[in-house]
Amino acid sequence: MSQPSAKERRLVRDLVSHYEKNRRTFASFLVSLHEQITSSGKLTPHIHSIKSRTKEPSHLEDKLYRKLAEAKERNRRFTLTKDNLFLKVNDLAGLRILHLNTDQLPLIAKGLDDLFEEESYMRFEKPSARTWDDESRALLSGMGFTIKSRPSRPSFYTSIHYVIKPNKKTQYTCEIQVRTLMEEVWAEVDHTLNYPHRTPILACSEQLAALARATSTCSRLVDSIFRSHVDLARPAGRTRNAGK
Amino acid sequence: MADSSPSKRHKARRIAIYNHKGGVGKTTLTVNIAYALTELGKKVLLVDSDPQCNLTSYLIDASVVDDMLDSSETSKGKTLWSAIKPVADGMGEARLIEPAEINQLFLLPGDILLSKFEQDLYHFWSESFLRRVRGYRGTAALSALVNEVAAKHEIDYVFYDSGPNIGPLNRAILLDCDYFIVPAACDAFSIRAFKTLGQTLADWVRDWSTAISLAPDNVYLLPGRPVMMGYIPQRFRVYADDVAASYSAFLSRIDKRISADVGATLRAVDKSLAPLEYQSRLGLVKDFGRLATLGQEQGLPIWDVGNTYENERYKTIFHGIAKKIIGRAH
Numbered sequence: 099m100s101q102p103s104a105k106e107r108r109l110v111r112d113l114v115s116h117y118e119k120n121r122r123t124f125a126s127f128l129v130s131l132h133e134q135i136t137s138s139g140k141l142t143p144h145i146h147s148i149k150s151r152t153k154e155p156s157h158l159e160d161k162l163y164r165k166l167a168e169a170k171e172r173n174r175r176f177t178l179t180k181d182n183l184f185l186k187v188n189d190l191a192g193l194r195i196l197h198l199n200t201d202q203l204p205l206i207a208k209g210l211d212d213l214f215e216e217e218s219y220m221r222f223e224k225p226s227a228r229t230w231d232d233e234s235r236a237l238l239s240g241m242g243f244t245i246k247s248r249p250s251r252p253s254f255y256t257s258i259h260y261v262i263k264p265n266k267k268t269q270y271t272c273e274i275q276v277r278t279l280m281e282e283v284w285a286e287v288d289h290t291l292n293y294p295h296r297t298p299i300l301a302c303s304e305q306l307a308a309l310a311r312a313t314s315t316c317s318r319l320v321d322s323i324f325r326s327h328v329d330l331a332r333p334a335g336r337t338r339n340a341g342k
Numbered sequence: 343m344a345d346s347s348p349s350k351r352h353k354a355r356r357i358a359i360y361n362h363k364g365g366v367g368k369t370t371l372t373v374n375i376a377y378a379l380t381e382l383g384k385k386v387l388l389v390d391s392d393p394q395c396n397l398t399s400y401l402i403d404a405s406v407v408d409d410m411l412d413s414s415e416t417s418k419g420k421t422l423w424s425a426i427k428p429v430a431d432g433m434g435e436a437r438l439i440e441p442a443e444i445n446q447l448f449l450l451p452g453d454i455l456l457s458k459f460e461q462d463l464y465h466f467w468s469e470s471f472l473r474r475v476r477g478y479r480g481t482a483a484l485s486a487l488v489n490e491v492a493a494k495h496e497i498d499y500v501f502y503d504s505g506p507n508i509g510p511l512n513r514a515i516l517l518d519c520d521y522f523i524v525p526a527a528c529d530a531f532s533i534r535a536f537k538t539l540g541q542t543l544a545d546w547v548r549d550w551s552t553a554i555s556l557a558p559d560n561v562y563l564l565p566g567r568p569v570m571m572g573y574i575p576q577r578f579r580v581y582a583d584d585v586a587a588s589y590s591a592f593l594s595r596i597d598k599r600i601s602a603d604v605g606a607t608l609r610a611v612d613k614s615l616a617p618l619e620y621q622s623r624l625g626l627v628k629d630f631g632r633l634a635t636l637g638q639e640q641g642l643p644i645w646d647v648g649n650t651y652e653n654e655r656y657k658t659i660f661h662g663i664a665k666k667i668i669g670r671a672h
Binding site (some may be wrong): 120122124126127129130133134161217218219220264265266270339 | 471472473474553556557558559560626665
């Protein structure tokens with residue numbers, strides 16, 4: 099990757115400082131959203147925990163340099179400006195909902211839909227899912243999520259993404275991710291190794307790929323445990339089909 | 343009240359003559375400017391949002407004010423507290439009250455109990471940052487009431503009279519105003535106070551813009567953009583043998599410090615909050631002396647209570663200020 103020019107460095111610096119000036123608005127956005135989710139009776143029974151953060155300015159800086167480099171590589175114009183930064187980079191405010199098993203996902207999705215409706219949030223884009231697992235893909239597209247894949251950077255990342263806005267006029271957005279605790283473990287290990295730069299150690303990449311399969315297996319197992327738990331707690335003769 | 347969340351803000355220009363420093367003649371200036379505007383054919387609504395009720399006492403007889411305050415919590419209450427109490431009690435929207443009419447001025451009378459609302463406003467403010475509609479509504483309750491009264495009586499100018507502090511009530515008032523005017527006294531304490539005044543207003547505007555950008559659509563919001571319209575130095579003593587030294591030095595310090603400490607601080611947030619052409623005096627008012635007391639006693643403009651020479655002089659000064667206000671409040 100070629101070194102960024104003085105002009106490019108100035109542009110990145112301006113964009114990062116624009117974000118820094120507005121960071122506390124993103125922070126307020128997160129505080130209010132966090133509070134609304136934790137006080138929603140429809141959501142809390144299905145949620146294990148919530149994490150939220152505003153992006154570290156240095157991480158934004160890395161991201162902007164990466165985007166600059168990508169644009170150059172592909173001979174495209176770098177189009178980010180102060181006017182569109184907040185609309186084009188949607189993870190400046192990020193909130194993550196962690197849950198235990200896959201059967202909770204439709205309930206959380208419904209709870210979020212209702213919350214957005216009641217609290218008049220606007221959806222900035224259709225909720226989407228990222229997954230590498232065929233079985234998950236079938237389940238998620240069945241629930242109406244757009245499946246996004248990034249051929250440029252194959253990954254074992256599995257998560258649901260929402261991007262919302264407080265009102266029509268504002269440029270501030272917040273990304274909400276929903277994933278299981280199992281997927282969170284995989285993603286955290288991946289993040290530590292591959293962010294902001296991919297690990298050069300082949301063995302680690304291979305082990306991460308294996309961990310993704312193990313994660314998928316564990317998720318299946320957790321789901322099965324809960325389904326058995328629910329089934330066995332019912333009166334005899336009403337066991338549901340385990341092969342579902 | 344039919345609709346305390348009006349989608350449309352009435353066109354009346356809302357102005358506060360505001361300085362958190364006490365004893366700078368806010369109330370006397372407010373009443374006399376309002377009178378001057380009515381004499382120029384404008385309809386003016388005065389909102390006595392100072393729990394000390396000085397403005398109300400200026401315009402209404404003491405015994406009548408006492409009766410008003412005694413009955414303000416009843417269903418017949420006529421003060422601002424009577425209107426706002428349902429909001430403070432969490433019982434919904436403000437109750438529409440009829441303004442008192444005094445010599446062609448409209449007045450929403452003040453109330454000592456309004457200080458109770460300060461506490462509620464403090465909570466409403468925090469709730470607004472949690473994006474709760476209750477918070478936005480509560481913060482704008484007084485504004486919504488003024489909106490309704492202004493629309494009903496086709497008001498041209500609304501003046502808020504405020505207490506000498508930087509509490510939540512004044513914050514809600516200033517964020518509701520289209521303009522503010524700084525009364526400035528010619529003394530060192532008053533000049534030193536400009537710094538806190540500028541900083542406080544800048545913080546309020548900045549904080550509220552965060553709340554606005556997070557607010558759901560279709561919620562009535564305080565506009566949060568009080569524009570500095572100018573300032574009025576007054577209460578300088580004119581000593582027979584030392585006229586130039588006693589106040590021309592103070593006046594030039596006031597000119598300088600107001601631009602630096604209020605104007606520039608606001609311009610750092612947003613240039614349009616303190617247009618350079620408005621960073622100037624709207625007029626000069628000498629110490630009212632005995633006329634202030636006479637005016638207060640009779641509830642009249644000070645140019646109706648002095649001798650012919652004084653009356654002519656003050657009428658000219660206040661009509662001049664009123665014309666400038668009309669010119670700047672477009």
